[in-house]
Amino acid sequence: MPVQRDTRQHIISTSRDVILGRGFSAVGLSQLLSVAGVPKGSFYHYFKSKENFGEALLEDYFDSYLNRLDELLQPDGRPAADRIMSFWGLWTDPESVCEFGARCLVVKLGAEVSDLSESMRAVLREGTERIVARLSQCLMEGMRDGSLPKDLKPVQAALALYDLWLGATLMTKLRHDTHAFKNAQLVTRQLLRLD
Structure with missing residues (x-):
């Protein structure tokens, strides 16, 4: 059983950068198989379809992202x-860009697959809801420890901030500059009343 899990995980892990670089639709199964170094039969042993692979890729991405987020916010x-x-x-940190910001699968695949695959859209939605819940929890802790305003609405603020930063990430990719991130940082501080 561990070998099966390792091969499945290997396919997911080696494919992530390819998908981040080209998108989901633009990458064919043969390219995924080539990068992973596995035969076609192996792929279909682990995934019923490319769409099922996409769901697994996103689930793995969110699991990793949420583990890292939990470490950061604890x-x-x-x-x-x-x-x-x-x-x-x-x-905005160049050292962390692979985990957050510009290398975010939510930004890369959100618009593309939401119209193509209801199941992948559902994984994206559930994953982002889990992120927002973690952010909301941290905001509530800030209200309790006095570092954030007591009248902050944590769920709404967490959602607004996540939306803001996803948008800033997209605009940073479009413009090839960091102005959107600087603006997001300013708006975040204003919303949380940290200035």
Whole structure:
């Protein structure tokens, strides 16, 4: 059983950069198989279809992303406001760009697959809802520890901030500059009343 799990994970892991680079629709099965170094039969042993592979790719992405997010937001002696601002800072950090920001599968595939695959859209929606829930929890902690305003609406603020940063990521890709990230940082500080 471990060999099967390793091969399946290998296909997912080796395909992520290809999908991030070209998109889901533009990458053919033969390219995925070539990058992974597995025969066609192996692919279909682990995935019923390319769409099923896409679902697994997104689920794996969100599992990794949420594990990293949990590490970043967990109480560590710093106020919650500092922890959440550190998270947003990673979106613009060149060292972290592979985890957050420009290398985000949500940004890359959100618009593309939402119209093509209801099941992949559902995975994207559920994954982003889990991210927003983590952000909301951190905002609530900030309200309790006094680092954020007591009248903040954490669920709405978390959703607005995540939407803001996803949009900033898209605009950064379109413009090839970081102005959108700088604006997102400013708006985030204003919304959280940190200035």
